[in-house]
Amino acid sequence: MERVATTPGLYPLPDDAKEALSDLKGHQRSDLVSGDEAPAVTDVYDDVREEVVAVQRDAGLDRVVEGQARWDDMLAHPLTVHDNVRTEGIVRYYDNNNFYRDPVVEGDLTFDGDVAADLDAAADLADDLQAVLPGPYSLFDLATDEHYGDDAEFLAAIAAFLAGEAEAFPEEVETLFLADPSLVTEPPEEGFDERVSEALDEVAAAVDAEVVAHTYWGAFDERVHAHVLDADVDAVGYDLVTAPEESADLVAEYGTADDVALGLVDGQNTLVESPETIDERVEWFEDRVPDASAPETAYLTSNTELFYLPVNRFEEKVQALAAATEDDT
Amino acid sequence: MSDTRDQFRPADHPHDHFLLTTVVGSYPKPKWLDRTRELHEETAGEEPPRPDLRVDDDAWAEAKDDAARLIVEEHERSGLDTVVDGEMRRNEMVEYFAHRIAGYEFNGPVKVWGHNYFDKPSVVDEVEYDQNWLVDEFEFTSDVSSRPVKVPITGPYTLASWSFNEAYEDDEALANALADLVNREVEALVDAGARYIQIDEPALATTPDDHAIVGDCLERIVAGIPEEVRTGLHVCYGDYSRIYPEILDFPVDEFDLELANGDYEQLDVFKDPAFGNDKDLALGVTDAHDATVESVAEIKEHIEYGLEVVPPERLTVSPDCGLKLLPREVAYQKMANMVTAAREVEAELDAGEIDVQAPADD
Numbered sequence: 001m002e003r004v005a006t007t008p009g010l011y012p013l014p015d016d017a018k019e020a021l022s023d024l025k026g027h028q029r030s031d032l033v034s035g036d037e038a039p040a041v042t043d044v045y046d047d048v049r050e051e052v053v054a055v056q057r058d059a060g061l062d063r064v065v066e067g068q069a070r071w072d073d074m075l076a077h078p079l080t081v082h083d084n085v086r087t088e089g090i091v092r093y094y095d096n097n098n099f100y101r102d103p104v105v106e107g108d109l110t111f112d113g114d115v116a117a118d119l120d121a122a123a124d125l126a127d128d129l130q131a132v133l134p135g136p137y138s139l140f141d142l143a144t145d146e147h148y149g150d151d152a153e154f155l156a157a158i159a160a161f162l163a164g165e166a167e168a169f170p171e172e173v174e175t176l177f178l179a180d181p182s183l184v185t186e187p188p189e190e191g192f193d194e195r196v197s198e199a200l201d202e203v204a205a206a207v208d209a210e211v212v213a214h215t216y217w218g219a220f221d222e223r224v225h226a227h228v229l230d231a232d233v234d235a236v237g238y239d240l241v242t243a244p245e246e247s248a249d250l251v252a253e254y255g256t257a258d259d260v261a262l263g264l265v266d267g268q269n270t271l272v273e274s275p276e277t278i279d280e281r282v283e284w285f286e287d288r289v290p291d292a293s294a295p296e297t298a299y300l301t302s303n304t305e306l307f308y309l310p311v312n313r314f315e316e317k318v319q320a321l322a323a324a325t326e327d328d329t
Numbered sequence: 330m331s332d333t334r335d336q337f338r339p340a341d342h343p344h345d346h347f348l349l350t351t352v353v354g355s356y357p358k359p360k361w362l363d364r365t366r367e368l369h370e371e372t373a374g375e376e377p378p379r380p381d382l383r384v385d386d387d388a389w390a391e392a393k394d395d396a397a398r399l400i401v402e403e404h405e406r407s408g409l410d411t412v413v414d415g416e417m418r419r420n421e422m423v424e425y426f427a428h429r430i431a432g433y434e435f436n437g438p439v440k441v442w443g444h445n446y447f448d449k450p451s452v453v454d455e456v457e458y459d460q461n462w463l464v465d466e467f468e469f470t471s472d473v474s475s476r477p478v479k480v481p482i483t484g485p486y487t488l489a490s491w492s493f494n495e496a497y498e499d500d501e502a503l504a505n506a507l508a509d510l511v512n513r514e515v516e517a518l519v520d521a522g523a524r525y526i527q528i529d530e531p532a533l534a535t536t537p538d539d540h541a542i543v544g545d546c547l548e549r550i551v552a553g554i555p556e557e558v559r560t561g562l563h564v565c566y567g568d569y570s571r572i573y574p575e576i577l578d579f580p581v582d583e584f585d586l587e588l589a590n591g592d593y594e595q596l597d598v599f600k601d602p603a604f605g606n607d608k609d610l611a612l613g614v615t616d617a618h619d620a621t622v623e624s625v626a627e628i629k630e631h632i633e634y635g636l637e638v639v640p641p642e643r644l645t646v647s648p649d650c651g652l653k654l655l656p657r658e659v660a661y662q663k664m665a666n667m668v669t670a671a672r673e674v675e676a677e678l679d680a681g682e683i684d685v686q687a688p689a690d691d
Contacts, residue, residue, distance in 0.1 A: 095535060
């Protein structure tokens with residue numbers, strides 16, 4: 001397996017930016033990013049982008065993310081900044097002690113371009129860009145619909161919206177990571193899972209880049225896994241931190257996509273894995289998977305987004321991931 | 330059957346019935362205290378403020394004493410039967426304790442939501458008890474108060490869940506180790522005279538399936554603690570049906586629950602199966618996250634909801650949660666209205682004007 005070191009994005013803000021943005025924006029719900037920030041706020045975000053791109057390049061990651069510093073609402077961000085979406089009270093972000101503003105969709109999900117604009121800015125800083133979007137099903141799961149009136153239609157609208165956003169990405173984007181934890185935390189019901197697979201197809205078809213459907217906080221159930229394998233994605237991601245055995249069993253029994261993403265580093269614990277530990281985990285996975293279904297490429301990554309960590313440990317984890325691919329060559 | 334309530338009944342209590350009034354703990358800090366803390370931090374920093382704005386350690390300690398005195402007095406003025414210092418000395422409910430427990434380290438702030446951060450600590454070694462956490466706070470509060478003092482302590486499950494665990498096999502092992510330390514602290518508090526201890530476990534609301542872990546931790550916490558010490562458990566903002574009735578087996582005298590925020594939609598959870606007569610219910614009767622002050626009449630209605638679950642002699646009256654996020658005058662008025670409402674309900678109970686639906690204590 002070729003090893004490619006990357007991350008699922010959503011980085012912690014550098015501590016000075018945490019302070020600067022708190023002062024500039026405030027602490028209330030209404031103070032969070034809306035898509036039309038004041039120039040002083042944009043300046044801070046531009047500096048942060050430069051800083052986190054430098055962290056990744058210095059570490060030697062093979063794919064560089066923009067860092068998503070503006071994503072106050074984590075994976076719900078592409079909706080919370082949309083003109084036809086209003087934000088309501090803060091709600092719990094999966095099973096974490098973190099909260100995001102509930103995005104309530106009250107009109108057509110038209111093209112926005114918010115994510116592409118940040119990637120355009122990052123394209124000036126790095127070539128091996130990786131874009132990150134929520135998987136269509138996760139964004140569906142995180143949002144509230146007051147407009148489409150039907151789950152199937154709402155999911156299809158979200159997929160079309162994400163596809164439109166992805167289509168506008170700059171050509172420097174080599175990989176698109178779709179962070180899709182809801183696929184395992186709230187598995188789609190039977191029947192609906194086919195639509196989830198079609199939604200992935202639609203987003204994947206919109207970009208000329210490798211597409212990774214990455215999951216975490218557990219392992220797929222078999223049925224959902226099969227539908228995700230049906231989708232036109234290049235790689236499927238597994239969380240080997242929280243569910244190593246179940247994930248390896250799934251791949252051993254049912255195979256996987258051409259490539260895989262392996263969540264090897266714990267995005268939610270400050271204990272830093274050494275490059276040797278990461279290497280052992282990759283080898284453990286390879287040993288468990290029969291040669292016939294062995295993926296060509298493995299994206300080595302943290303299982304989750306990294307904003308849960310303090311900055312020092314975040315940087316050390318990025319460095320460890322990069323070092324784990326260097327040892328191999 | 331526990332009977333730890335009578336010791337908190339004021340000698341001059343005007344009614345036969347006694348609905349114990351209390352608060353969960355935290356209270357808005359006076360703005361001058363926040364400003365003094367900032368100046369104290371700046372004074373120790375690389376660019377200290379001009380000399381007349383410097384706040385050295387002694388001045389900072391004095392400011393915290395003054396704030397504690399002020400808030401205790403505010404609690405007394407509202408008429409509460411048991412008071413707290415509003416947690417004036419505590420910056421945050423996990424950080425405060427982690428700074429006092431060996432085995433913890435701090436690496437920097439992490440996001441909770443938006444631009445709200447917390448210095449989430451990491452457990453990097455075995456946790457050990459090496460200094461008291463709250464005894465000084467309790468002794469001071471007790472000295473300046475004419476009413477009994479309640480001591481809220483962040484529970485071991487929350488201390489474990491809201492930390493990075495680098496050292497223990499899992500969060501259960503860490504929570505158990507921390508529970509033994511909480512037990513030592515409670516012993517020290519009891520030696521210092523504390524008779525009302527509340528364990529705060531908000532993390533249980535996030536992961537209700539872990540209620541057995543919290544139960545085991547509580548067994549460790551109360552081990553060797555005299556029976557006359559009143560112990561409570563505070564859990565807020567969750568789906569109570571996922572922890573009830575299991576929590577009735579927990580070794581505490583009282584459950585302090587948030588129900589006003591959800592407009593008592595979850596009240597029925599505690600009727601089936603019946604709450605019974607072994608435990609007290611500390612019912613949240615004012616919303617801690619809504620700056621509208623409920624009227625006395627509204628709060629009386631809320632108190633009567635409590636009487637659908639427990640008889641009056643098992644009912645404690647409390648806000649939903651700590652009041653620290655409210656404007657201070659709102660927090661005060663909520664407490665004052667709450668006490669007035671409780672006293673009026675007591676009078677009506679004395680007069681036989683209220684029909685208690687909960688089974689009588691027998």
